[in-house]
Amino acid sequence: MGVMADRLGASLDTPVSTREFSCWMASEQKRIFLLCRRLLQDVDEADSASQDTFLKAWQALNRPGFNELEDAGRWLTRIAVNTCLDRLRSRRWQFWRKRPNPDDEKTILDLAAASDPNAEDRVLAAEISRRLESALSRLSLRQRASFTLRHYEDRSLAEIAEILDLDIGTVKVHLFRAIAKLREELHDLYFRN
Amino acid sequence: MKHWTENDFKQWLYDLRDEDPHLEECGECRSEKDRLQMVRARMTGQPEISQDFLAAQRRNIYRRLYEPRRNWFTLRWALPVAMVLVMVFGLTLQRSRRPAANISDEQLFSDLTAIEQSAEPKAIAPMHKLFEE
Numbered sequence: 001m002g003v004m005a006d007r008l009g010a011s012l013d014t015p016v017s018t019r020e021f022s023c024w025m026a027s028e029q030k031r032i033f034l035l036c037r038r039l040l041q042d043v044d045e046a047d048s049a050s051q052d053t054f055l056k057a058w059q060a061l062n063r064p065g066f067n068e069l070e071d072a073g074r075w076l077t078r079i080a081v082n083t084c085l086d087r088l089r090s091r092r093w094q095f096w097r098k099r100p101n102p103d104d105e106k107t108i109l110d111l112a113a114a115s116d117p118n119a120e121d122r123v124l125a126a127e128i129s130r131r132l133e134s135a136l137s138r139l140s141l142r143q144r145a146s147f148t149l150r151h152y153e154d155r156s157l158a159e160i161a162e163i164l165d166l167d168i169g170t171v172k173v174h175l176f177r178a179i180a181k182l183r184e185e186l187h188d189l190y191f192r193n
Numbered sequence: 194m195k196h197w198t199e200n201d202f203k204q205w206l207y208d209l210r211d212e213d214p215h216l217e218e219c220g221e222c223r224s225e226k227d228r229l230q231m232v233r234a235r236m237t238g239q240p241e242i243s244q245d246f247l248a249a250q251r252r253n254i255y256r257r258l259y260e261p262r263r264n265w266f267t268l269r270w271a272l273p274v275a276m277v278l279v280m281v282f283g284l285t286l287q288r289s290r291r292p293a294a295n296i297s298d299e300q301l302f303s304d305l306t307a308i309e310q311s312a313e314p315k316a317i318a319p320m321h322k323l324f325e326e
Contacts, residue, residue, distance in 0.1 A: 018258070025251065030242055033250070047250055054254050129236060150207050152237050157208050175207050190206075190232055191199055 016061045025054050028073065031153075032080050038148045039084040041137055049087055053080040077153070078163045081145050088141050128192075132185040139178050146171050147178040197222045202229055 037046035204210035
């Protein structure tokens, strides 16, 4: 990512090569896919949204007059979040959509190899994580995006505000409401013992 | 000073509350803060994703990078034009089904002559009816 991020930080006087883009994509791919999956809660859609994200990034990078970027990762996150929010908005009309099959997800996503040596704890942790992820569907689109960026990506409020094109006060309100709605899951996550 | 509550810690974890002197002074709250930070780090770690899946996704992206773009923008006029055509077709169909008035030229001529030759305006004819026995 370093080379590509440096190149994006400086002014792009020559087009980005496929090789540079590939290296950058490989380093960001997993993060972007997980972000899309958490926002969309559907592996197939997250796969498609991740592809769209990198495609949009590539097209933007090769557009004449593309300006330098302060933070390539944040820029890519912004593209991914907007792509997912667009999909979620259009999904509201697709009431006939089938629910994703949890077994399909399991084949793609293995459990996190936690450092905790206790297998029982690991299973419990994975279960709480799954509960929290599925509880995200209870949140509004912006609450979900704000919470996902803060909880999973550890973004600051200022970064979230920039990514979502909101002011910090609004992000705080969304986060506050998200935490209230996820009260039970967060209690089990942090305070269950 | 009171100990931090579960709610205080939750808000602090999500950047909605600043630390205060109590958190540094109180050993109990400080150790709880450290514990929560560890839990968060452990729980929010990225799960493993199958390398085959990621490789397949990359292959799809490469394929799409060089695929000719379908430019739907150039077809933006197609839908409004289609709608106008449907409306024109519908109106034409409706007009063609309306029954034509079956009246001969002679009949039309005699009707018009009767109207023209009448001394009274046609509008007062109903009033005449009121006084007829």
